[in-house]
Amino acid sequence: MAGIYIHIPFCKQACYYCNFHFSTLLSYKEKLVAAIAKELFLRKDSLAGETIDSIYFGGGTPSLLSEKEFYAIYEAILKNYDTSSLKEFTFEANPDDLSDTFLNWLKNTAVDRLSIGIQSFEDVHLKFMNRAHTAKEAYESVQKAKQIGINRISIDLIYGIPGMEMQTWESNLTNAFSLEIDHLSSYCLTLEPNTVFGKLAKKDKMILPLEENSSSQFERLQNLSEAAGFVQYEISNFGKPNAFAIHNTNYWNGASYLGVGPGAHSFFPGQRMWNISNNQHYMRSLEKDELPLETESLSLADQFNEYVMTGLRTMWGIDLAFIENNFGHDYSNQIRKDLEKHLASGKLIAKENKWVLSKEGKFFADGIASDAFVINP
Numbered sequence: 067m068a069g070i071y072i073h074i075p076f077c078k079q080a081c082y083y084c085n086f087h088f089s090t091l092l093s094y095k096e097k098l099v100a101a102i103a104k105e106l107f108l109r110k111d112s113l114a115g116e117t118i119d120s121i122y123f124g125g126g127t128p129s130l131l132s133e134k135e136f137y138a139i140y141e142a143i144l145k146n147y148d149t150s151s152l153k154e155f156t157f158e159a160n161p162d163d164l165s166d167t168f169l170n171w172l173k174n175t176a177v178d179r180l181s182i183g184i185q186s187f188e189d190v191h192l193k194f195m196n197r198a199h200t201a202k203e204a205y206e207s208v209q210k211a212k213q214i215g216i217n218r219i220s221i222d223l224i225y226g227i228p229g230m231e232m233q234t235w236e237s238n239l240t241n242a243f244s245l246e247i248d249h250l251s252s253y254c255l256t257l258e259p260n261t262v263f264g265k266l267a268k269k270d271k272m273i274l275p276l277e278e279n280s281s282s283q284f285e286r287l288q289n290l291s292e293a294a295g296f297v298q299y300e301i302s303n304f305g306k307p308n309a310f311a312i313h314n315t316n317y318w319n320g321a322s323y324l325g326v327g328p329g330a331h332s333f334f335p336g337q338r339m340w341n342i343s344n345n346q347h348y349m350r351s352l353e354k355d356e357l358p359l360e361t362e363s364l365s366l367a368d369q370f371n372e373y374v375m376t377g378l379r380t381m382w383g384i385d386l387a388f389i390e391n392n393f394g395h396d397y398s399n400q401i402r403k404d405l406e407k408h409l410a411s412g413k414l415i416a417k418e419n420k421w422v423l424s425k426e427g428k429f430f431a432d433g434i435a436s437d438a439f440v441i442n443p
């Protein structure tokens with residue numbers, strides 16, 4: 067089983083925290099969609115013999131696609147890949163794009179899961195982050211999608227926003243759960259260097275909340291989501307049982323996925339690829355039937371580090387028997403020594419051959435994983 071990820075590199079406006087690849091110039095959208103369809107054709111052999119169980123349109127903002135553009139990409143997938151066992155088709159959307167007309171045509175496609183970029187139910191925070199929608203649009207987008215019959219809905223929420231009190235964060239979470247969504251992705255605001263917030267921070271014009279405040283909001287997220295019946299199946303992802311995202315789960319479990327579109331990443335066993343993050347260069351390459359991508363072969367140490375880093379973030383943890391069988395005795399021996407102190411402190415819990423982070427350990431996931439990293443010889 068493998069996945070297909072399509073990156074739609076357009077947005078109405080730049081959110082001040084966003085580090086994804088996108089352009090706000092929409093005039094050549096149709097031409098870029100044709101290039102994506104061409105890339106899907108040129109790379110069809112990369113998943114030959116594989117069946118696709120998950121399609122994910124992300125971005126950027128897929129909800130800026132017209133119906134015609136959506137079908138140009140979807141038909142290129144159907145024509146070139148085996149989707150006979152498709153289990154999930156996720157489409158990312160922003161609330162301000164989800165008009166009745168839009169939802170009506172989307173409902174008649176193969177899309178069965180909507181991921182809505184809400185980020186906050188507070189106008190003051192939406193403005194602060196330069197989001198293009200209001201809190202009212204955020205609520206209504208979820209309600210309308212449900213009314214129209216799209217039942218699998220995930221939303222994104224951000225915590226650690228400067229000035230956001232705990233009470234406001236709790237009310238964001240309560241609002242989310244009252245909308246009867248079945249999945250929530252929630253991230254702490256970070257200051258990436260090439261974003262508006264990152265540049266302001268460099269000039270000391272923006273300061274994030276203290277780490278302990280963000281940690282308290284993360285803890286509240288864990289507790290309230292659990293009380294609402296959600297399972298934290300990955301550090302930043304919470305799903306109702308049976309509503310975990312197949313796309314995300316495949317990624318964390320090391321399944322192959324093909325990423326198409328400018329800036330998209332692909333993964334195949336032992337190999338990582340990434341497309342150029344420049345829309346014009348991307349289109350020019352495809353006009354010449356050339357793939358605008360770079361490839362990196364992953365050493366055994368790279369693959370081990372990736373396995374530990376992604377595995378520890380999930381509720382399934384890392385499997386010592388898998389490490390022994392796939393990476394060898396030296397690796398399994400070493401990780402036992404490297405992570406022993408975290409078992410002793412209770413941040414890691416041993417469940418037979420599996421090691422998973424405890425609730426407390428989830429606050430230190432990156433640090434714990436890096437203690438086990440192996441340096442390339």
Ligand code: SF4
Binds near residue numbers: 084085125127183
């Ligand atoms: S957060 Fe989403 S909508 Fe905002 S700029 Fe980034 S990709 Fe576009």
